[in-house]
Amino acid sequence: MEIVPVPVLNDNYVWLIHDSDSGETAAVDPSVGPPVIEAAEARGWQISQVFNTHWHPDHTGGNQAIHEATGAPVTGPTEVRKVYEPDRIVGEGDHVRLGGLEANIWDIPAHTAGHIAIYFPTAKAIFVGDTMFAMGCGRLFEGTAAQMHANLQRLAALPEDTRVYCGHEYTLANARFAVTVEPDNADLAARLQRVEDLRERGEVTLPTTIGEERRTNPFMRAHSVDELARLRQTKDSFG
Numbered sequence: 001m002e003i004v005p006v007p008v009l010n011d012n013y014v015w016l017i018h019d020s021d022s023g024e025t026a027a028v029d030p031s032v033g034p035p036v037i038e039a040a041e042a043r044g045w046q047i048s049q050v051f052n053t054h055w056h057p058d059h060t061g062g063n064q065a066i067h068e069a070t071g072a073p074v075t076g077p078t079e080v081r082k083v084y085e086p087d088r089i090v091g092e093g094d095h096v097r098l099g100g101l102e103a104n105i106w107d108i109p110a111h112t113a114g115h116i117a118i119y120f121p122t123a124k125a126i127f128v129g130d131t132m133f134a135m136g137c138g139r140l141f142e143g144t145a146a147q148m149h150a151n152l153q154r155l156a157a158l159p160e161d162t163r164v165y166c167g168h169e170y171t172l173a174n175a176r177f178a179v180t181v182e183p184d185n186a187d188l189a190a191r192l193q194r195v196e197d198l199r200e201r202g203e204v205t206l207p208t209t210i211g212e213e214r215r216t217n218p219f220m221r222a223h224s225v226d227e228l229a230r231l232r233q234t235k236d237s238f239g
């Protein structure tokens with residue numbers, strides 16, 4: 001299983017998942033169509049499926065164009081119907097397949113009410129959309145701090161070498177906020193330095209891992225719902 005980012009719009013990542021055994025390729029959260037199709041073609045890949053983690057247009061805007069160009073079916077949570085009618089609706093406990101790879105669907109509401117994660121346990125990879133970011137978490141547009149806390153604790157319980165694929169390049173801004181929350185966290189200080197170096201070179205900082213997040217993500221490390229709610233509020237008004 002090969003996974004590559006396609007950077008689009010300001011800071012979105014569309015993830016291409018390629019299974020070389022079957023030749024299948026999935027596009028996760030295509031903001032737009034043509035650049036994602038071109039990125040797949042440049043690798044000799046043909047998009048055969050589209051997965052959406054939530055309904056926001058910067059995660060679904062390319063559904064139609066990709067479906068029309070490739071015939072790839074679109075799979076997503078019910079809420080995607082607000083903007084596009086998926087071929088298959090999935091939620092907690094459902095499975096999706098990409099060639100020989102199977103993924104479990106999790107309901108992780110909070111950023112949106114119907115947000116899902118797509119977890120490939122054998123590949124140790126999870127696609128979390130806008131629920132968790134490197135050293136951060138998504139804004140609570142349609143859910144509560146309690147839901148986000150539960151989501152992050154569920155993610156934290158995954159094996160620590162699980163790679164986490166997020167929907168945006170927010171890592172540097174998140175790191176700069178995180179060091180104000182945990183000024184004595186040496187892992188975090190070292191990570192901020194690494195992320196600054198990567199971004200200076202224009203490089204992608206993702207995926208992250210569950211282990212790294214356990215050590216450096218103040219939202220995942222919050223001990224209570226109240227603590228997470230306070231952090232989220234502070235971050236919302238952080239420069």
Ligand SMILES: [Zn+2]
Nearest residue numbers: 054056111130
């Ligand atoms: Zn979103």
